[in-house]
Amino acid sequence: MAARYAAARAVRQLASAAPRRASPFVCQRWQPAQIERRLFSVSSALKEKKYTEDHEWIETSADGKTVTLGISEYAAKALGDVVYIELPEVGLEVGAGEVIGAVESVKSASDILTPIGAKVVEINGTLEKTPGNINKDPEGDAWIAKLEPTGEPEGKIMSKKEYDAFTEDA
Amino acid sequence: MAPSRGFLRLWHTPLRPSIIPITRLSSQRFYQTFTEDLANPTKKVQSYVSSSSDPYLNLSIEDHILQKSSPDSTILFLYTNRPCVVIGRNQNPWLEVNLRLLNAATAASDVSYHIKSEPPAxxxxxxxxxxxxxxxxxxxxxxxxxxxxxxxxDFTRDKHAEMVVRALRKLGVERARVNERHDIVLDLGEKKHAVDAQDTHQTPYTVEEGDPRRPLKVSGSAYKLTRGRALHHGTALVASPNLHIIGQYLKSPAKEYIEAKGVESVSSPITNMGLENSAFEKGVQDAFATMYATTGSAPVIETVGKEYLNIPEIKKGYDELLTPDWLFAQTPAFKLRFREQNAPNMGPPNIDMSVRHGIIESCSLENVSDDTNRKLMGTKLLDVKDWKVLLRELLGKDKEPSAKGVHDAAGTTLQRLLPIPDVPSRNEEHL
Known part of the structure; x- marks a missing residue:
């Protein structure tokens, strides 16, 4: 328990001064009814892989219940050799636009943000042992986390084609 | 007629103290508008300097700048901290730092664990x-x-290190350049043929790789990237009086026994630039203003300081940096594997321990009872004040001298390799 709390706190610290809505911890304690919260059925538009301006991707599972999140090939290339990945703890609840983890490469700590409010249901533990995998297959095997959405995506969400154009401009 | 050097020195000495009250006044006036100024999209180029030497405050002001500044602004911030050891986000303090030296000045009771070198004064x-x-x-x-x-x-890992090199060369440090690790080094070769004066990656003094005259590092870089913004910060050894003892602080007695995930430091030989702090600050401020002259109007240099703790987000960041969880439990998973090299059969017992999020996940202290080993699992390192005391407690009433001896030996080794230093407390007088 303490471990989960410590790690959750570490992740929260990643987002130290970021604007946030209600704290996920407060929610957990004050609204136990949330356990039975309505699962958002993700709109069909999201089933195709989508990209954010912060270079994350999200993709909805075939059954529409979970969303997988990772960083884009463009981001993995720009970051250089990844040496460590801070993964969230399973059970962590985050709001859209909040920090869900971080990647370290070449002296740089880069935040991973989630475009969708969600609860973390699974993490890719293999990245702890072999963080370099994220340079090899960031949009496949080296996904970061699987999420159970608690809302709709916020901010600019792009198709592969739109994202390619966006990164070409950058 | 130019004033004599003696006069100049007299003139310079009182200058700095006389400035301080003025800057304090101005920073008091400005902290209320700091966040607003940062977010103001018309202020595209801003420049700040801190009057505080509190590392936790300066890092929190810096983070506030990163989080709050408008998306296309560029902001310079200069600060000088009191003596501190700063580890990277994903590093292991037990591996990187000689933790028991940190409190050496006050922890006189620690002599029983034989600090080998004299505590630096x-x-x-x-x-x-x-x-x-x-x-x-x-x-x-x-x-x-x-x-x-x-x-x-706009971000590249080199561009602002290059800016600092331009500042240094203008100040007469012509051996300075950016190396392949994005650090700033001074070249030590003899002057060769001229190189392009604009090239910040080589100097006339650059030597071939493998030459024993290894360049000396004067500035190291680190980065934080978030939400479309990039922070690049660097150290600058301008005139450190502690060059000869820095190595002692950065040499951990546990280094050879810890296998850690995360990031390990690369040590480099260092030196001072040999400038006055104020000259370096002015040089960097000028180089910054020149570099961004076409981006926005020339920035007024504002002074920030301890009053900025009144800004709630800065206070929050400050408190977070001081939490034991951030300092220690943030450490990536690691394994401690201790074997006495010199006297394998007579020395202290072998130790195998794995730690995750600052909690002991598995533990095997050789010859120590299974019961003690079991009880250690799940222990939070931060809760351990003294390993020897803890192991005695876990041993309980079993007074058999040999068991006690083994527990003590394991405790002494752990106290040497995994000490848990006092967490720095907020100390107003340091601000």
Missing amino acids: IGNVDLVRRRSGGGTVFHDEGNVNWSITCPRS
Whole structure:
């Protein structure tokens, strides 16, 4: 328990001064009814892989219940050799636009943000042992986390084609 | 007629103290509008300098700049900290730092664990974990930290190190250049054929790789990237009086026994630039203004300081940096594997321990009872004040001298390799 709390706190610290809505911890304690919260059925538009301006991707599972999140090939290339990945703890609840983890490469700590409010249901533990995998297959095997959405995506969400154009401009 | 050097010196000495009251006044006036100014989209180029030497405050002001500044602004921030050891975000303090030296000035009771070297006489040294990546560095009053926050789309790892090199060359440090690790080094070769004066990556003194005259590092870099913004900060050894003892602080007795995930430091030979802090600060401010002259109007240099703790987000960041969880439990998973090399059969028992999020996940202290080993699992390292005392407690009423001896030996070794230093407390007088 303490471990989960410590790690959750570490992740929260990643987002130290970021604007946030209600704290996920407060929610957990004050609204136990949330356990039975309505699962958002993700709109069909999201089933195709989508990209954010912060270079994350999200993709909805075939059954529409979970969303997988990772960083884009463009981001993995720009970051250089990844040496460590801070993964969230399973059970962590985050709001859209909040920090869900971080990647370290070449002296740089880069935040991973989630475009969708969600609860973390699974993490890719293999990245702890072999963080370099994220340079090899960031949009496949080296996904970061699987999420159970608690809302709709916020901010600019792009198709592969739109994202390619966006990164070409950058 | 030009004033004599003697007069200049007299003139310079009182200058700095007389400035302080004025800057304090101005920073008091401005902290209320600081966040607004940062977010103001018309202020595209901003420049700040801190009057505080508190590393936790300066890092929190810096983070506030990163989080709050408008998306396409570029901001310079200069600060100088009191003596502290700063580890990277994903580093292991037990591996990177000689933790027992940090409190050496006050922890006189620790002599039973035989600190081999004399404690350096510079008083208490703070332990800090920063939010950016990279390796461990030592800060003191002769080290000026420079930091640039800019749009991520403009960001390269070298461009602002290059800016600092341009500043240094203007100040006469013509051996300075940026190396392949994005650090600033001074070349030590003899002067060869001229190189392009604009090239910040070589000097006439650059030697071939493999030459024993290895360049000396004067500035190291680290970065934090978030939400379309990039922070690049660097140290600058301007005139550190502690060069000869920095190595002692950065040499951990546990180094050969710890296998850690995360980031390990790369140590480099260092030297001072040999400038006055104020000259370096002015040089960097000028180089910054020149570099961004076409981006926005020339920035007025504002002074920030301890009053900025009144800004709630800065206070929050400050408190977070001082939490034991951030300092220690943030450490990536690691394994301690201790084997006495010199006297394998007579020395202290072998130790195998794995730690995750600062909690002992598995533990095997050789010859120590299974019961004790079992009880250690799940222990939070932060809760351990003294390993020897803890192991005695776990041994309980079993008074058999041999069991006691083994527990004590394991406790002494653990106290040497995994000490849990006092967490720095907020000390107003340091601000």
